[in-house]
Amino acid sequence: MKNVKKNRQSITIGSTTEKMARMSKEEKKPTFFQIICKGFNTEKLTVPRKFLTHVLKELSERAILKLKGSSDYSWTVNVTKTPKGAVRFNGGWQEFLKDNSLGHGDFLVFTYDGKMQFSIDIFDNTACHRIDDKINPNSISSSGDDSVQNLSSSESSEFDESTEEEEDEEDDSCKDSEATCEDNVSEDSEATQTESFKSNFPHFECVIGESVFVPSAFSRKHFPQGKSFEVILKNAKGKKWEVKAYPANGSHFLSKGWPEFASANKIIIDSTCIFELLRANTMMVHIV
Known part of the structure; x- marks a missing residue:
């Protein structure tokens, strides 16, 4: 019995090691x-x-x-x-x-x-x-011949x-899906990502891709989790647009209505914008 038990343990350890090796290879x-x-x-x-x-x-x-x-x-x-x-x-x-x-x-x-x-x-x-x-x-x-x-x-x-x-x-509005975003979720901090911009409101900075992916830390703190909802975006002149925010992978992204806002405000791929949360579900967008 002892030998059988040892063999089973050996098989279990071996299987676990192989699985970890596959996972490590996959992560690379x-x-x-x-x-x-x-x-x-x-x-x-x-x-x-x-x-x-x-x-x-x-x-x-x-x-x-x-x-x-x-x-x-x-x-x-x-x-x-x-x-x-x-x-x-x-x-x-x-x-x-x-x-x-x-x-x-x-x-x-x-x-x-x-x-x-x-x-x-x-x-x-x-x-x-x-x-x-x-x-x-x-x-x-x-999945037969997969040769390319x-x-x-x-x-x-x-x-x-x-x-x-x-x-x-x-x-031009959808050449690159990557959006590099950083957030500042401190309610009382004036530290910002852009030297020329200062605010006491929560905000995040984002390099625009196909859509706007909200940083997860910002989303968790300020947006309802797991739900889609309407967001009001304002430009520097105070004009408003309604944009839909959708939940995704523990965060949110802005999609429906964003193309119209971007087009009206001449925001293109690789533009850098700062999204400032003025009040619940209302953000001012600053083009850097």
């Missing part, structure tokens, strides 16, 4: 996230510019998408590169969203497995990890550029 893989925003990334998906350093050497005309932890199905999407250097998933992306019943507010984490293959974790708008039970298998291609033909750097910089030249000009 590059990742990026996307929040599904209707009208921004439901037609096509822009890969964050900072992430391109991980894929440029292997860039090809198509990519393979899989759900993390599942090898039953895969989706092939076309990859294009615009004259301004943006890399996008086009053909096949809408099918991936449809087949997986993905909608506005869903939060996706892309893990790069190499050779233009991505594993995707899905979190719904309750900020919970979604179990793989919403797949529509009718139009899904099975690599292009040389010169070829990859040229493919499909001409087809998106006009589109790139029209799509």
